[in-house]
Amino acid sequence: MGIVVQKFGGTSVADCEKILSAARKAIRAHQNGDQVVVVVSAMGHNTDHLIELASQISESPPAREMDVLLSTGEQVSVALMAMAIDSLGYSAVSLTGGQIGIRTDSSHTKARIRSISTDRVRQLLDAGKIVIAAGFQGIDEDFNITTLGRGGSDTTAVALAAVLQADACEIYTDVDGVYTTDPRVLPEARLTRQVSYDEMLELASLGAGVMHSRSIEFGKKFGVPIHVRNSQADVAGSLIVNDPEAPDQAVSGAAVTRDEARISLLALPDVPGICQQIFSPLDEQKITVDMIVQCPSAESMADISFTVPRHEMAATLRIVQPVVQALGGQMGDCSDSVSKVSVVGLGMAHQVGVASRMFTALARADINLQMITTSEIKISVLVDRSQALRALRAVHDEFQLHRTPDHAVTDPFVRLGQFKSSATPVDVVSRLRGVELEGLTIDDIVLDESQATVTLLRLPNRPGVAARVFAELADKNIFADLIVQTWSNIDRSDLTLSIPREQIALAQPIVENLASEFQCSGMRVMPKIAKLTVSGIGLRSHTGMASGIFQALHDANINLEMISTSEVRINVVVNTSDGAKALEYLNARFRNTIR
Ligand code: ASP
Ligand code: MG
Numbered sequence: 186m187g188i189v190v191q192k193f194g195g196t197s198v199a200d201c202e203k204i205l206s207a208a209r210k211a212i213r214a215h216q217n218g219d220q221v222v223v224v225v226s227a228m229g230h231n232t233d234h235l236i237e238l239a240s241q242i243s244e245s246p247p248a249r250e251m252d253v254l255l256s257t258g259e260q261v262s263v264a265l266m267a268m269a270i271d272s273l274g275y276s277a278v279s280l281t282g283g284q285i286g287i288r289t290d291s292s293h294t295k296a297r298i299r300s301i302s303t304d305r306v307r308q309l310l311d312a313g314k315i316v317i318a319a320g321f322q323g324i325d326e327d328f329n330i331t332t333l334g335r336g337g338s339d340t341t342a343v344a345l346a347a348v349l350q351a352d353a354c355e356i357y358t359d360v361d362g363v364y365t366t367d368p369r370v371l372p373e374a375r376l377t378r379q380v381s382y383d384e385m386l387e388l389a390s391l392g393a394g395v396m397h398s399r400s401i402e403f404g405k406k407f408g409v410p411i412h413v414r415n416s417q418a419d420v421a422g423s424l425i426v427n428d429p430e431a432p433d434q435a436v437s438g439a440a441v442t443r444d445e446a447r448i449s450l451l452a453l454p455d456v457p458g459i460c461q462q463i464f465s466p467l468d469e470q471k472i473t474v475d476m477i478v479q480c481p482s483a484e485s486m487a488d489i490s491f492t493v494p495r496h497e498m499a500a501t502l503r504i505v506q507p508v509v510q511a512l513g514g515q516m517g518d519c520s521d522s523v524s525k526v527s528v529v530g531l532g533m534a535h536q537v538g539v540a541s542r543m544f545t546a547l548a549r550a551d552i553n554l555q556m557i558t559t560s561e562i563k564i565s566v567l568v569d570r571s572q573a574l575r576a577l578r579a580v581h582d583e584f585q586l587h588r589t590p591d592h593a594v595t596d597p598f599v600r601l602g603q604f605k606s607s608a609t610p611v612d613v614v615s616r617l618r619g620v621e622l623e624g625l626t627i628d629d630i631v632l633d634e635s636q637a638t639v640t641l642l643r644l645p646n647r648p649g650v651a652a653r654v655f656a657e658l659a660d661k662n663i664f665a666d667l668i669v670q671t672w673s674n675i676d677r678s679d680l681t682l683s684i685p686r687e688q689i690a691l692a693q694p695i696v697e698n699l700a701s702e703f704q705c706s707g708m709r710v711m712p713k714i715a716k717l718t719v720s721g722i723g724l725r726s727h728t729g730m731a732s733g734i735f736q737a738l739h740d741a742n743i744n745l746e747m748i749s750t751s752e753v754r755i756n757v758v759v760n761t762s763d764g765a766k767a768l769e770y771l772n773a774r775f776r777n778t779i780r
Contacts, residue, residue, distance in 0.1 A: 186219060187220070188220045188222065188346075188349050189214050189219045190221075192320065192355065192356045193266075193416060195231070198228050199229035203417075207357065210416075212270060220311075223266060225317065226258075226262065226320050226338040227258025231261070232335070235255055235257070252330050255321075262319070263279035263280065267279040267317045270317070275315060276314050277315040279319070280317065280318050280319065282322035282331075286301060287322070287344075289324065289325055291329065293332070296325070296331035297623040297624075298340070299622060318345060320338025322337075334399075338397075339396050340397050340400040340623075342354055342400065343401075351409070354404070356412065356414070358416065360415060361376050361418065362395070362413045362414060362422040362423030363377050364377065366438060366441075366581055366586065367441075370577065371574075374587070377438070380424075380438065381426065383562060384429060384531060386401050386753050387527070387560065387753060388563070389752065405722055410426050411426075428594075429530070430594055434530055434593075435530050435584065436529065436530040437532070439528045441524055441526050441577045442527075444494060445495055445525050446498035447491075447520045447521075449671070449674075450463065451515045452486045452515050453487045454512060457738065459489075459512065460735040460748070462508055464477075464731055465732045466508065467493075467504055468731075470504060472500060474492070475525070476491055476492045477490075477749075478491065478557075478669045480640050480670075481681055482709075492523070517673065518672070518675055522569065525568075526580065528564050533563075533564070537659055537663070540665055540668055543564055543580055548648050551648050552572045552648055554648075555569070559751075561666075564668070624778065625723045625724070625730065626721050628720045632764050635685060637710065637714060639693070639711075640680065643673065643679065643706040644677060644679070644705055646678045654699055665683070666682070668682045669748070681747055683716060711758075714758050717768060718756050724752065734757065736774070737771050740770060743763045743766065745758070746758045
């Protein structure tokens with residue numbers, strides 16, 4: 186006998202008929218001999234209605250009272266679900282977050298889970314009951330009701346599955362599973378059978394944003410297999426686990442983030458501490474900085490570009506402008522009508538030419554790449570918002586994402602059983618002991634001294650340029666690891682890539698030719714660099730991460746040559762002589778967060 190957690194989202198409990206149908210699913214699992222925990226969201230759009238009600242009373246309702254209000258949505262659902270199961274002749278007990286013992290911090294409306302006690306749930310399960318748990322809520326140290334942020338019931342479900350060491354966590358929703366891209370945006374999107382945690386994390390919006398991304402962080406951290414499926418249709422759904430759908434597939438998904446703003450800062454002094462001075466105040470104001478890029482510069486001046494959510498552009502400018510002025514830099518051309526298009530795939534980490542294919546497809550669609558940033562498994566480009574959809578379609582087509590890949594897992598669900606033992610209890614228990622469940626986790630800090638960088642300074646800012654550069658490199662089998670393009674101004678931008686040191690002789694003449702063909706202001710080769718990669722879980726949702734890294738390197742008095750960020754990794758490049766010291770400072774800073 187195992188434990189199964191089933192979560193039903195708002196649309197899956199939108200009316201009484203649907204609640205009864207969900208109840209039958211839970212009963213079926215119970216009849217199969219499993220112990221069943223059901224996590225439910227508020228019915229239909231109930232949470233929206235509650236928010237609307239609050240806004241009619243007050244323009245700025247106290248966050249604590251918002252949580253008291255919002256948590257009622259889930260309380261209605263658990264009660265009705267328990268009644269439904271009772272009416273069908275089985276025994277169920279509903280529990281609120283507080284009754285379960287889901288402890289959170291006190292950041293109302295966006296609380297993080299600290300710990301969950303399992304005693305009461307286990308007792309009830311052992312007594313043969315189906316336990317109905319309210320999603321999205323918890324209590325803080327002082328017994329105040331808290332909520333986890335919109336969509337947080339997924340996180341409740343996966344967290345419960347983790348602490349109960351459940352065999353599976355089934356997420357019932359109104360779509361069939363995880364798609365290669367949001368099917369509401371691109372109808373040709375394909376339902377995947379399996380996707381990896383890392384891919385899901387890098388593309389939080391993958392497949393219609395079916396899952397709250399903090400729930401994926403939980404899944405990865407504690408090895409919970411997550412099975413996303415449609416509550417209304419009998420479709421196999423998608424599994425979110427460690428491994429991707431097809432091991433050799435370069436790209437497995439694509440996504441667009443429509444509403445971004447691009448901020449560019451020019452001619453900053455290229456000395457230690459600049460990034461920290463820029464990003465700490467943004468972090469203090471809880472502004473989520475997304476892409477951050479910097480290329481090794483010429484003439485001891487650095488340009489830095491980054492993106493923030495569109496609605497935070499004004500606030501960002503207010504904070505950044507005076508800092509830039511004080512540093513003697515200039516504001517570059519900023520825009521609030523840009524979108525980010527990304528592709529993700531575990532397979533790209535070892536394949537040459539993936540970037541080249543993506544950039545060529547975008548060039549064919551006559552789309553200019555305003556900024557580029559990559560991680561091992563993701564490439565993101567910034568484009569004009571009016572071209573976002575076309576860009577997404579171009580890359581989805583290029584990588585044939587509408588087709589089932591060769592060597593795809595055939596029936597991942599047959600293997601569900603195999604996941605049961607993948608996280609041994611000892612493992613999970615020791616990982617749970619004394620840690621904050623949703624705390625930032627650093628997996629690794631790695632120093633790589635095997636690479637070199639090449640920078641093209643002031644490349645023309647028009648469609649097809651990056652495509653040309655990467656086509657030529659791919660042609661010679663040169664493996665570009667990190668790729669970064671900053672936005673300098675309307676006409677020109679800098680492009681840097683890191684490559685294996687031994688390929689520098691091969692790359693240099695190609696890049697020289699390109700520099701003269703494109704009338705660049707110059708090129709710069711750093712034959713020996715030190716690349717430091719901090720990877721972990723929660724880097725993005727814990728907003729201070731990038732600025733923590735910048736702070737540590739500032740303390741070490743180390744100058745940053747290049748920066749590239751993604752959801753699960755932050756890469757910085759420093760001078761090779763600084764590598765060991767940088768590693769030491771980063772290790773010291775993040776010692777307590779390392780697994
Ligand atoms: N009811 C909450 C919301 O609508 C939580 C959830 O559905 O996951 O955001
Ligand atoms: Mg939801």
